[in-house]
Amino acid sequence: MLRQRAYNLRWATVPEDVIPLTAADPDFPCAPEIAEAITSFVSGRYLCYGPPQGLPDFKKTVANFFTGKRNVPAKPEYTMPVDSAAFGIYLTCKAFLNAGDEAIIFDPVDFLFRYSVEAVGATAIPFAIPPGTGQIDIEAFERLISPRTRLICLCNPLNPTGKVFSADELMLIGELACRYNLMILSDEIWSDIIFEPAAYTSIASLGDEIRNRTILVTGYSKSYGLAGLRIGTVAAFTQQVFDRVYDASLHYSTIHGANVLGQIAVVAALTRCDYWLKGFVTHLQRMRDITVKQLNNIPGISCIAPDGCYVAFANIKGTGKTSTEMQQLLFNDARVAIVPGLKQWFGDGAEGYIRLCFATSEPILTEALSRITDTLTR
Incomplete structure (x- = not known):
């Protein structure tokens, strides 16, 4: 197969x-419960448009996951399904970068970060984190910030090296974002895949000031094998930030949107498949x-x-x-x-x-x- x-x-x-x-x-x-949920939904034979900001059950379930499993006080109204975490990365860049702006990305890191930054006309500024790096050099990181910097792109855990950032490292990055008035894109698609004795911390859990300038992006392909369903999540933590992401998404039209079956699958995954x-x-x-x-x-x-x-x-x-x-x-x-x-x-x-x-x-x-x-x- x-x-x-x-x-x-x-x-x-x-x-x-x-x-x-x-x-x-x-x-x-995938887990049998996920297949059962999709089959049950399809058996009703109505495959209609979903709400542009996501099915209510999806939004509530994902917000509960962030709150209960990631110590991130998420709200359903600021949580939105997108058609993959990859699109969530691009969407965040589209919402917060303009031509001539700069975004700091890691090196090495998944190509989607550079691609998304450059696709909206901005410049990706790489920060080297070689395999085996301990605590990052925050002073070297700060030297990359310029008057054109608008966004810090965080990939945690870091694909391809597998580095899991410590709470101390994340706090230092968050403090820089606050000091220089930068937004943070936190890609957390790998956050379920953590090996003992490592522990995962979401940067959005480190206080209101950091959280309110964070856009949390995640997906369900790595954890639950749902890549073909094209489903991910973007979560914001203020109305202003959410509105900016939603406006950039084109979800309010029928040009773009999130797969309803994918949302059904995610609800099953997060509530029945621990x-x-x-x-x-x-x-x-x-x-x-x-x-x-x-x-x-x-x-x-x-x-x-x-x-x-x-x-x-x-x-x-x-x-x-x-x-x-x-x-x-x-x-x-x-x-x-x-x-x-x-x-x-x-x-x-x-x-x-x-x-x-x-x-x-x-x-x-x-x-x-x-x-x-x-x-x-x-």
């Missing part, structure tokens, strides 16, 4: 003898440990265990190969597909690295790692 349905660099797009450890999407079916998510994260922590141990046994490769996200960002500089050369070697000889550390995917700081997704079964993962090991040690 994955070979029929899993696109975006995955099973449906590679030859049958290739194992894809590429896009960060799980190889597992057991499923807990089991998934337990499995992922075991897969992380297997991946990191195996990669570190290969001469020329080193990999720091991520504290969050289900991707391993491996340093291959000791092999003498570029990221592209390693990608091609593993695809052609090992028949394993990975993501190379190229600027187009993660920024300049990613060269000399490769990213592997380990959200799969143990037999598939061990086979892929065995193939990689055999290719690089023979």
Whole structure:
């Protein structure tokens, strides 16, 4: 079924003898309760337009999640579904950036941040956070702020390195935002995927002043396998900020909007599937440990265990190969597909690295790692 349905660099797009450890999407079916909720809704056979600001049950459920699970006092009226977290990132940039403005992004980080900033005519200013970085250098961060800076783009946990920001680091970033009157885009799509003993803190939980200048973006594809439903959330914390996001969304027209079935699925996920998510994260922590141990046994490769996200960002500089050369070697000889550390995917700081997704079964993962090991040690 994955070979029929899993696109975006995955099973449906590679030859049958290739194992894809590429896009960060799980190889597992969603929780049965989610499928049951969708089936029940569809059985009514009315598939009408939903409210432009979201189904009331969705808004209430997501706000309760932020309040109860993230210590963020969210309100349903300021919480809105969007057609993916990716669109939520773009939408926030559209709402708060103009041509000539600047936004600080991390490096390496998912390409969607640079893409979204540049798509609205602004300039992305990278702040280097190499894999294994401890507390960030807040003074170096502050030096990047200019009179044109309008937005700080926070990705926590950080894809692709798996860094989980401490409460102290987030407070320092939040204080800079307050001091320089900047908005904060907080992408929290990975916030459920945290490995012990790391702990997650939302920057929106750190007091009213920081929270009121934060736009919280999240999605449900990483945690619950719902990428194809195209559903995410944007949450604001003041009427003024929410109105700005809503106006930029075009939801008030029929040009854009959020999938109603996706909203139904999210309500089921957040109210009925805690057991499923807990089991998934337990499995992922075991897969992380297997991946990191195996990669570190290969001469020329080193990999720091991520504290969050289900991707391993491996340093291959000791092999003498570029990221592209390693990608091609593993695809052609090992028949394993990975993501190379190229600027187009993660920024300049990613060269000399490769990213592997380990959200799969143990037999598939061990086979892929065995193939990689055999290719690089023979």
